[in-house]
Amino acid sequence: MIEKTDISKEDLLNAYRNLVMERFLDKKMLNASKQGFLPFYIPLMGHEAIHIGIGLAIRNNDFFYPYYRDFGAVIEMGIPLDMALSQVFATENDNALGRSMPDHFSFKKYNIGAVITPVAGHLTAATGIAYAYRYRKKEGSIITTFGDGATSTPDFHVAMNFAGVYNLPMVFFCENNQFAISVPTYPTENGAFDQTYMETRGDIYKKAEAYGFKGIRIDGTDFVEVYRQTRKALENAKNGPVLIEAMSYRMGPHSTADDPNKYRTNTVPEGSAKDPLIASQKTMKDMDILDDGMIKSINDEMDKKTTELVNKYEREPKPDKHTMLDNLYEEEPWYISEERGDVQ
Amino acid sequence: MIEKTDISKEDLLNAYRNLVMERFLDKKMLNASKQGFLPFYIPLMGHEAIHIGIGLAIRNNDFFYPYYRDFGAVIEMGIPLDMALSQVFATENDNALGRSMPDHFSFKKYNIGAVITPVAGHLTAATGIAYAYRYRKKEGSIITTFGDGATSTPDFHVAMNFAGVYNLPMVFFCENNQFAISVPTYPTENGAFDQTYMETRGDIYKKAEAYGFKGIRIDGTDFVEVYRQTRKALENAKNGPVLIEAMSYRMGPHSTADDPNKYRTNTVPEGSAKDPLIASQKTMKDMDILDDGMIKSINDEMDKKTTELVNKYEREPKPDKHTMLDNLYEEEPWYISEERGDVQ
Amino acid sequence: MTMVKALNSALDNAMERDDSVILLGEDVGTDGGVFRVTDGLLNKYGKERVMDTPLAELGIIGFGIGMAMEGLKAIPEIQFQDFLYTGMDQIINQMAKLRYRTNGDYTVPMVLRTPYAGGVHGGPYHSQSGEAYFTHTQGLTVVTPSTPYDAKGLLLSSIELDDPVIFLEPKRSYFIKGEVPEDYYKIDLRKANVLKEGDDLTVITYGPSVPLVQNTVKKNNVNAEIIDLRTLNPFDINTILTSVKKTGRVLIVHEAPKMFGVGAELAATIAEKAIDYLSAPILRVTGLDIPVPFALEDYYVPNERRIMEAVNKLLNYQ
Amino acid sequence: MTMVKALNSALDNAMERDDSVILLGEDVGTDGGVFRVTDGLLNKYGKERVMDTPLAELGIIGFGIGMAMEGLKAIPEIQFQDFLYTGMDQIINQMAKLRYRTNGDYTVPMVLRTPYAGGVHGGPYHSQSGEAYFTHTQGLTVVTPSTPYDAKGLLLSSIELDDPVIFLEPKRSYFIKGEVPEDYYKIDLRKANVLKEGDDLTVITYGPSVPLVQNTVKKNNVNAEIIDLRTLNPFDINTILTSVKKTGRVLIVHEAPKMFGVGAELAATIAEKAIDYLSAPILRVTGLDIPVPFALEDYYVPNERRIMEAVNKLLNYQ
Numbered sequence A, B: 001m002i003e004k005t006d007i008s009k010e011d012l013l014n015a016y017r018n019l020v021m022e023r024f025l026d027k028k029m030l031n032a033s034k035q036g037f038l039p040f041y042i043p044l045m046g047h048e049a050i051h052i053g054i055g056l057a058i059r060n061n062d063f064f065y066p067y068y069r070d071f072g073a074v075i076e077m078g079i080p081l082d083m084a085l086s087q088v089f090a091t092e093n094d095n096a097l098g099r100s101m102p103d104h105f106s107f108k109k110y111n112i113g114a115v116i117t118p119v120a121g122h123l124t125a126a127t128g129i130a131y132a133y134r135y136r137k138k139e140g141s142i143i144t145t146f147g148d149g150a151t152s153t154p155d156f157h158v159a160m161n162f163a164g165v166y167n168l169p170m171v172f173f174c175e176n177n178q179f180a181i182s183v184p185t186y187p188t189e190n191g192a193f194d195q196t197y198m199e200t201r202g203d204i205y206k207k208a209e210a211y212g213f214k215g216i217r218i219d220g221t222d223f224v225e226v227y228r229q230t231r232k233a234l235e236n237a238k239n240g241p242v243l244i245e246a247m248s249y250r251m252g253p254h255s256t257a258d259d260p261n262k263y264r265t266n267t268v269p270e271g272s273a274k275d276p277l278i279a280s281q282k283t284m285k286d287m288d289i290l291d292d293g294m295i296k297s298i299n300d301e302m303d304k305k306t307t308e309l310v311n312k313y314e315r316e317p318k319p320d321k322h323t324m325l326d327n328l329y330e331e332e333p334w335y336i337s338e339e340r341g342d343v344q
Numbered sequence C, D: 001m002t003m004v005k006a007l008n009s010a011l012d013n014a015m016e017r018d019d020s021v022i023l024l025g026e027d028v029g030t031d032g033g034v035f036r037v038t039d040g041l042l043n044k045y046g047k048e049r050v051m052d053t054p055l056a057e058l059g060i061i062g063f064g065i066g067m068a069m070e071g072l073k074a075i076p077e078i079q080f081q082d083f084l085y086t087g088m089d090q091i092i093n094q095m096a097k098l099r100y101r102t103n104g105d106y107t108v109p110m111v112l113r114t115p116y117a118g119g120v121h122g123g124p125y126h127s128q129s130g131e132a133y134f135t136h137t138q139g140l141t142v143v144t145p146s147t148p149y150d151a152k153g154l155l156l157s158s159i160e161l162d163d164p165v166i167f168l169e170p171k172r173s174y175f176i177k178g179e180v181p182e183d184y185y186k187i188d189l190r191k192a193n194v195l196k197e198g199d200d201l202t203v204i205t206y207g208p209s210v211p212l213v214q215n216t217v218k219k220n221n222v223n224a225e226i227i228d229l230r231t232l233n234p235f236d237i238n239t240i241l242t243s244v245k246k247t248g249r250v251l252i253v254h255e256a257p258k259m260f261g262v263g264a265e266l267a268a269t270i271a272e273k274a275i276d277y278l279s280a281p282i283l284r285v286t287g288l289d290i291p292v293p294f295a296l297e298d299y300y301v302p303n304e305r306r307i308m309e310a311v312n313k314l315l316n317y318q
């Protein structure tokens, strides 16, 4: 049963279009990586409904602190594609001058935190941002995302505890794709457990209780459901923190350095019912927003558009090497000035 | 209602004697510290029932990894008073040559881990020890202690999660004295919360559920109860980890550097019903092991004995300064050999 | 006033001017901090600005970084520098790199205060001098005062900086006294302080070792130039080279262990840029290369005897 | 075989001889490690000895320490050295100090393996060269191989040591090939390796910079003595001083940033113990003093041009 949402059908359709775009872009960026245009790439497949649902739920005043696998969320929030792709392809137009790996966005003026590689390394900063929001009486809540593996880290515990103690206006959003590279999240997810161990024996959404607040588990394959629950959580967060565990599945490799065949058999192939593209299409159809003809034409459009985009960005020039010594400090130390002579 | 325990009345009486000894020793060591014999001291008052209960529960093959406030537990385990007091007073007979602060015991041959100052810094090592026990098919379980404040640390989370994932034979024992220096543990414990914050909003014993195992809350003022629950936990731990939260109250200052009047009014004065000495006496009387005459004579005996002990150890010689460069490495590096000339 | 009071006065001045300045840390509120540096500030500014935190340095630092990202000025206190390693990842990977990796999209104007070095006989975990970990971390400014006056002025300058500062307070000097204005004033973070001019040798030192060096030089009538670095990174190379070129003999004194310590970089820089001016080896008198032993701390730290041995070796060197 | 295979072979040999050797880390089991160093070992030795862990370096390290305290030999793998800072407290405060603070009651025979430095274009968090943090930590032995042969022999020696070793694997050299015996062999951890004798200058280097130095020296026909340190702390002072006294000119090359880096201590030690033998400044060619930028890593690392500039400056110095 599909409840009504508080946004228009048009918004939902646009969101669906972004979801399809993410799917196509992902494949083409993965391809660009195989061809050597990207030394490293983090695939998105399986996460699209989560991304689009989150992006749709975030409103003007909210703050988003993403992790490294959140491309679609940023796009759905309305960040210009040019900004996002300049970052992914580390071009000279990247606002961070190509200093970080793909998908490590930092868009302060859009209220987006700076993605960091060490898993969960952003979570305590997100609590500080939430505190600053309340201190400055800003509208909006903070939402931060992370993987299932991230719940094993020191940072998760400490950030959750700080959020509980200060009763911060924030949503902790766990994108549970059931794997942290090769290590499965839970004991029960697949049959490989005689050979190895898992991330945790506790249900992730219930971990919130250890910190005195509530957690929920949701379906992460349907972007409308993700939207609805996330929006509600952002509203509720004004009264204190909320944890969401969204169940999905990492359909591709962890990164371009990874070969998932070494440790699992893929239980959610593309096109199957748990593929977020298929699950989201079903919801949209049930809501009478989408039909097969539209699906096809959107696919065609996005296929073409994303090919053009990737072709363009993969060939953009890289940042000038002389920029690399800029902006380490407010005022340049003498030894950095000396080292300018070393960059030739 | 007092259940029967599996140990003799004589054992219980001896344990009670140690509890009284701890109380007297504590006062005199605190005094020695005020007189300058100890540059730093960590008071024990309020924890004695926990210590004695734990010490009584630990059996030959169990391993104990204590924190810095566990003097009585070590004594009750049967460690010679001379070893313990040589450590506290950092004398030349200390097996660690006075290198650590008081109560930082390390008695490998008694299966006691090396106490570390950074709060909770020993918890992950305790999990590794538990793993080694199982790997080597050793009898016994591991028990590790820590304060309530320690549950806020990264180490607590990570150690609990590892224990859950590997299903380790260990007991996590939280000595909840309701304060981490000045910061109260829970929101509800006293009236000071308009002015400040607390350690956590989650009940400590329930935190175990986040890691897939069970926690219990017990009364930490009656050593017989502590003994019984701890022994049961050590037995159960053979099937996986257990968390115990023992409720007590830090009746004195946090350390000799602390003035609790700055942040609280003492709600458990000496001699009140929640004083572990009084609570334990009541249990012992109910069990017909103790009467008022015995209480008085044990007090007199321990008063005298502890005065003699402290007088002796506070005047013992300190370790020879030339020892200080020993045993940093298996094989001494050249620069340490050079630095021997610096120690004069 | 004491250095503790001077630091308290700096915090008070800064909080009074600017409501974006926020203190946080274990026991900084009701208790006023274990060394009482934040005493009285909770009452004056309330718990929104003087925040007791749970026991997690990782959180204290990360929380402060987040506040800085939203335009507040967090001043976390870490009770002892020894405990800061539990938040090291946040320092190295987030705090120090954020400006660089975002090309200034975000900055981290934040001052992480922490007492360091010995003086309280606290054994291996209340006595560490870990400054070299921070000076080697690109993006950090590392500051350490030696007097109450410097403590206040350097702290206020650090608070104004748009970069993260590791502000190391020599706890053995917490209770030394000196003249300190009640009013707001600053000290240039990029300038070393020539405490005494001299011709025969240059002694470079900082923080907890400054009084020892001053007393030793005075008592033994050494014609030494004494440089108090104040900022360890980026240090003031001009003041150092000018002095070294004048005296030709260099002694470096710090309480941290020698090997791979701060003194090594000072020596290496001099050996690169002023070798022709040197008439003697570059010597270091430092803490021993071991953890600080509880009962024997007094033998661990540099002392007058060791300094004078080195001075005499340098002065007699042909 | 490649360095990766050589390391795998060392682990295999060690595990075969001694059932107290246990591997643990993220993805070391089924996956065989992100660089495949532990490939095949889960199948051979089972999950009790090749343990996949939850995502927590702090736990991996602490767990290993506990195993060591009970007589096992833990060999944790940290996926990238950059992530190790989340367990830094365990390294500095527990692993490095345990033997000392208990006067040997407990020791920590444990080898913490981790890839470091650049080579995979992984940006600021897959490229760090943090060796100076470890060399400055009293109690640690810091080892880094430069060839497949050394990798195996040094790893086996490290495993036999009754002390904690930080074993830094230059990931840019993971796939270089060399002769490596299948059998068990060791290399002295306290001896540097003179890779090439020479008279005009001494080049001291290690780990990922070794091939660059060798190629540069060869290609440009420099009469240089090349020292591969192998162990950074405690380093082999005799080999260094002997060479420096012979050549009188010193160049230090490493990929880590210069300021307060490992090269600083080498320079400082030489400036203390051999200054009279020097005919030129002590120079360093190192990584730049910034985080490693993703798109511009190639300009960050030392290169032939920079090395030859320094060599020429040294050789022409009067």
Ligand SMILES: Cc1ncc(C[n+]2csc(CCOP(=O)(O)OP(=O)(O)O)c2C)c(N)n1
Pocket: A069, A117, A118, A119, A146, A147, A148, A149, A150, A151, A175, A177, A179, A180, A181, A250, A254, D026, D055, D057, D079, D083, D086
């Ligand atoms: C602190 C840290 N340790 C290890 C890594 C290497 N690593 C990168 S992603 C990853 C798995 C993360 O899993 P999860 O949190 O579930 O997120 P997912 O990648 O599945 O979206 C690991 C181990 C890292 N980036 N940071």
Ligand SMILES: Cc1ncc(C[n+]2csc(CCOP(=O)(O)OP(=O)(O)O)c2C)c(N)n1
Pocket: B069, B117, B118, B119, B146, B147, B148, B149, B150, B151, B175, B177, B179, B180, B181, B250, B254, C026, C055, C057, C079, C083, C086
């Ligand atoms: C990592 C770390 N941070 C701070 C401290 C300083 N400190 C020592 S004890 C303590 C409070 C500990 O409280 P709790 O865990 O409840 O134990 P208790 O002392 O009450 O027995 C603090 C903050 C420390 N030792 N280690």
Ligand SMILES: [Mg+2]
Pocket: A147, A148, A149, A175, A176, A177, A178, A179, A180, A181
């Ligand atoms: Mg995952």
Ligand SMILES: [Mg+2]
Pocket: B147, B148, B149, B175, B176, B177, B178, B179, B180, B181
């Ligand atoms: Mg407590």
